[in-house]
Amino acid sequence: MIFKTTHLLRDTGVLGMNRRNAEYIMKYNPRSAFPLVDDKLLTKQLAERYQVPTPPLYHVIKHHGDIARFEVALKDHREFVVKPARGSGGSGIILIVDRIKKEFIKQSSEGISREKLSYHMNDILSGIYSLGGLDDQAIIEALIHPDPIFSTVAYKGVPDIRIIVYRGIPVMAMVRLPTKASDGKANLHRGALGVGINIARGTTLSGVHRSGVVTYHPETGNSVKGIKIPYWESMLLVAAKAVDMTGLGYLGVDLVIDQQKGPLLLELNARPGLQIQMANRAGLRSRLELIDQAPSDIFITPEIRVAWAMEKFSASDS
Amino acid sequence: MKHPAFILAVVLLVLSAAFISYRIIWLGYPLFPTPHVKAWGLSMEARVKPYQKEVVLRIGLPSNHTGQVVVEEQITSGSLGFNLLREGPNQIGVWSGSIETEGEIIGYRATILLKPNRPPQTRPPKLEPYPVTVGITEQTLAKRLVARWKQLPSKARLLAISGTAADDWGEPPPDTKDLQAWSEFREKHGQRTVLLVLLHAANLPARTVDGLLLTKSVASIPIRWIEVWTGQEWNKLQPETGMIYHKSVMFLPLTTGGLPPVRVSRGKLSEIRWTLSQQIVTQWRAQFERTRLSDHLLDRLSLFSLPPEFQNTFRIFLLVPIGALMICVLRNLIGFPTFGIFMPVLMALAFRSTGLIYGLIIFAGVVLIGYVVRRLIDRLHLLLVPRLSLILTLVIVCFTIVALFGSKFKLREFMAVGLLPFVILTMTIERFFVIMEESGAREGLHTAMGSAAVATITHEIIHIESLQLAFFVYPELLFAVGALQILLGRYTGYRLSEFIRFRNLRGS
Numbered sequence: 001m002i003f004k005t006t007h008l009l010r011d012t013g014v015l016g017m018n019r020r021n022a023e024y025i026m027k028y029n030p031r032s033a034f035p036l037v038d039d040k041l042l043t044k045q046l047a048e049r050y051q052v053p054t055p056p057l058y059h060v061i062k063h064h065g066d067i068a069r070f071e072v073a074l075k076d077h078r079e080f081v082v083k084p085a086r087g088s089g090g091s092g093i094i095l096i097v098d099r100i101k102k103e104f105i106k107q108s109s110e111g112i113s114r115e116k117l118s119y120h121m122n123d124i125l126s127g128i129y130s131l132g133g134l135d136d137q138a139i140i141e142a143l144i145h146p147d148p149i150f151s152t153v154a155y156k157g158v159p160d161i162r163i164i165v166y167r168g169i170p171v172m173a174m175v176r177l178p179t180k181a182s183d184g185k186a187n188l189h190r191g192a193l194g195v196g197i198n199i200a201r202g203t204t205l206s207g208v209h210r211s212g213v214v215t216y217h218p219e220t221g222n223s224v225k226g227i228k229i230p231y232w233e234s235m236l237l238v239a240a241k242a243v244d245m246t247g248l249g250y251l252g253v254d255l256v257i258d259q260q261k262g263p264l265l266l267e268l269n270a271r272p273g274l275q276i277q278m279a280n281r282a283g284l285r286s287r288l289e290l291i292d293q294a295p296s297d298i299f300i301t302p303e304i305r306v307a308w309a310m311e312k313f314s315a316s317d318s
Numbered sequence: 319m320k321h322p323a324f325i326l327a328v329v330l331l332v333l334s335a336a337f338i339s340y341r342i343i344w345l346g347y348p349l350f351p352t353p354h355v356k357a358w359g360l361s362m363e364a365r366v367k368p369y370q371k372e373v374v375l376r377i378g379l380p381s382n383h384t385g386q387v388v389v390e391e392q393i394t395s396g397s398l399g400f401n402l403l404r405e406g407p408n409q410i411g412v413w414s415g416s417i418e419t420e421g422e423i424i425g426y427r428a429t430i431l432l433k434p435n436r437p438p439q440t441r442p443p444k445l446e447p448y449p450v451t452v453g454i455t456e457q458t459l460a461k462r463l464v465a466r467w468k469q470l471p472s473k474a475r476l477l478a479i480s481g482t483a484a485d486d487w488g489e490p491p492p493d494t495k496d497l498q499a500w501s502e503f504r505e506k507h508g509q510r511t512v513l514l515v516l517l518h519a520a521n522l523p524a525r526t527v528d529g530l531l532l533t534k535s536v537a538s539i540p541i542r543w544i545e546v547w548t549g550q551e552w553n554k555l556q557p558e559t560g561m562i563y564h565k566s567v568m569f570l571p572l573t574t575g576g577l578p579p580v581r582v583s584r585g586k587l588s589e590i591r592w593t594l595s596q597q598i599v600t601q602w603r604a605q606f607e608r609t610r611l612s613d614h615l616l617d618r619l620s621l622f623s624l625p626p627e628f629q630n631t632f633r634i635f636l637l638v639p640i641g642a643l644m645i646c647v648l649r650n651l652i653g654f655p656t657f658g659i660f661m662p663v664l665m666a667l668a669f670r671s672t673g674l675i676y677g678l679i680i681f682a683g684v685v686l687i688g689y690v691v692r693r694l695i696d697r698l699h700l701l702l703v704p705r706l707s708l709i710l711t712l713v714i715v716c717f718t719i720v721a722l723f724g725s726k727f728k729l730r731e732f733m734a735v736g737l738l739p740f741v742i743l744t745m746t747i748e749r750f751f752v753i754m755e756e757s758g759a760r761e762g763l764h765t766a767m768g769s770a771a772v773a774t775i776t777h778e779i780i781h782i783e784s785l786q787l788a789f790f791v792y793p794e795l796l797f798a799v800g801a802l803q804i805l806l807g808r809y810t811g812y813r814l815s816e817f818i819r820f821r822n823l824r825g826s
Contacts, residue, residue: 006811006812009817009823014816014823016812017653018809018810018812018813019810019811019812022808089756089757090756091752119699123699126701128702189761213822274819277823281823283823
């Protein structure tokens with residue numbers, strides 16, 4: 001029975017955890033490049049150099065002593081996001097939508113006092129949210145106003161788009177839709193919805209919620225299928241460029257679409273998860289192997305790589 | 319498959335196999351180390367009374383030689399002093415000193431391990447000179463009598479000579495004058511001596527041995543036999559009747575060369591008793607004793623050469639890599655989620671002292687309490703290092719309470735709690751909290767169950783005593799473990815859990 005199942009999974013081209021680690025991450029992701037993606041501030045600076053737009057940076061807090069003066073640096077920005085530079089899984093992020101005399105208003109419309117916000121920044125600097133408990137920096141950047149395209153299928157929060165890139169070629173993509181259960185966070189483990197995307201057309205396929213396949217949003221009841229994602233090709237291009245930026249051959253690129261500023265690079269991930277296969281109801285392995293067989297001249301520029309991906313991965317919309 | 323990892327793994331496997339075969343084939347290690355082996359327990363007890371005040375008692379004691387190892391010797395000497403002497407090939411215990419007139423009881427106890435699979439002595443023994451009491455005429459007479467058997471092989475020569483004890487000289491009988499002279503000689507010196515003279519004349523090395531028959535028995539006088547070398551082995555001969563003992567009859571020699579096994583000067587032995595009983599000895603000790611006396615390189619490199627108090631540490635050390643191998647299998651082949659990588663191994667090792675069930679209960683309880691406290695102190699916004707220190711303090715507090723509870727209700731398992739890895743528990747509480755916060759309760763409980771399952775399976779495997787023994791006797795098995803770890807490191811196939819995880823993708 002196990003042999004049969006193995007065959008079925010292999011025929012579907014599913015990529016397992018062991019193979020992802022040994023054949024792709026260890027082979028194509030040099031350890032020395034990991035800090036570039038683990039530290040969001042470094043990623044931001046790198047993106048700037050490659051003219052890849054990211055959420056505008058307002059201020060960076062490096063030392064505990066600087067916390068008291070952060071409001072001066074904010075100038076007249078009334079809404080902003082505080083996040084740890086080395087955080088993971090969306091922890092330690094606070095969205096502020098307004099400032100009034102005594103306190104700040106969080107996205108959940110709760111108030112948060114200056115004192116409490118300072119405490120939170122203190123925590124960030126001490127490394128409470130950072131990988132491995134290292135000292136950290138707090139980033140203050142612009143609040144994203146998500147494009148209304150997903151408004152019928154997302155609960156609060158900011159939907160983000162994950163694109164897996166292998167050797168500079170976009171392989172598979174999904175959009176992560178926050179739900180009430182996930183508390184507005186675009187984190188699949190917490191119950192967010194993952195919806196596959198047709199690479200060629202930029203339209204959504206069916207999705208995965210928990211571990212089941214869904215075509216309707218479990219809370220709003222609206223169909224998640226067939227949504228045409230704006231700026232699709234330019235997002236693929238950003239993803240394709242990420243390999244030139246970081247030198248990482250197997251990468252997860254996370255983007256958001258802002259109402260005014262368009263697609264922005266949120267962060268990069270050197271160990272992207274395998275859940276994306278469920279959202280697309282397709283295996284990564286067969287696509288990765290297709291790329292390994294491709295002629296070397298398709299790898300020259302990001303534009304050629306994107307065009308090749310759109311041609312090859314136009315898989316059916318089932 | 320010419321990946322360097324495979325080559326390294328094969329090299330390690332070959333290395334491991336080579337060391338083990340060397341030990342088994344050349345050093346005679348057991349192929350399947352069993353936890354117990356049979357051994358003989360010898361107990362000697364004697365009561366001695368003095369003629370004057372001073373008394374000296376010399377008693378032959380069993381010694382180490384091919385096929386026999388004496389361990390755990392214990393001496394009772396009362397008010398006498400004790401010394402160990404070597405007299406030729408013999409080990410003599412000397413009890414001496416002044417005693418009161420009512421006498422003193424002395425004793426000796428030992429465990430004797432037999433190694434039948436050891437190859438017997440291969441170097442032929444020298445032909446000893448004739449007994450000093452035997453004159454030249456008797457020597458030439460003996461030579462004349464055995465001359466007719468010169469051409470026979472040594473075993474047949476021995477058979478022919480042993481027959482003379484029953485006056486069977488074969489056909490044709492020797493000269494009547496010679497026979498007459500011979501029986502006079504026998505009258506004078508006794509059957510044993512004349513047999514020895516004949517054997518010597520026939521070029522067969524022989525010796526007199528005093529000792530005990532190795533059966534469950536109580537004996538008050540040792541028996542005496544003649545051992546004759548026939549080129550391959552020592553044949554044992556009953557000296558009065560000339561009967562050759564069957565090979566299966568086992569003896570425990572006390573003295574060889576005709577030295578009396580018990581000698582008393584200036585005193586009297588009122589009673590002496592040897593008791594032989596069969597014993598069960600753990601293989602740990604048996605192995606330790608056999609290697610202690612060996613001069614082979616691998617025997618000397620054995621972990622049994624460590625002092626016993628450190629051996630226990632290594633018994634556990636050697637199991638850690640097996641535990642780690644189990645983690646590799648359970649995580650990379652099956653796909654169990656666990657907190658940290660080695661946490662379950664350390665848990666499994668800790669369960670050795672608390673027991674599995676109690677260990678799991680205590681572990682779950684401490685993590686649960688830790689989680690609740692961690693939630694509460696989250697509001698205090700403590701910095702990382704002091705916060706972890708606080709959790710560590712909490713863990714120790716929990717241990718203390720559990721131990722006190724155990725002492726109140728006489729539960730040893732609860733008192734052994736101190737050996738649970740408290741640092742690992744602290745980190746587990748923190749990780750559990752982070753997973754519960756970031757990925758939700760489902761994921762948190764899932765990981766907790768996975769960790770407990772892995773710890774349980776690992777505990778059950780490292781609990782197998784023959785496995786522990788195998789690693790202790792053959793530490794080179796660690797190379798094989800390393801090879802398996804390398805092979806698992808190159809396993810890029812699916813994990814069992816992924817069949818479930820990706821079940822919706824099958825065939826779509």
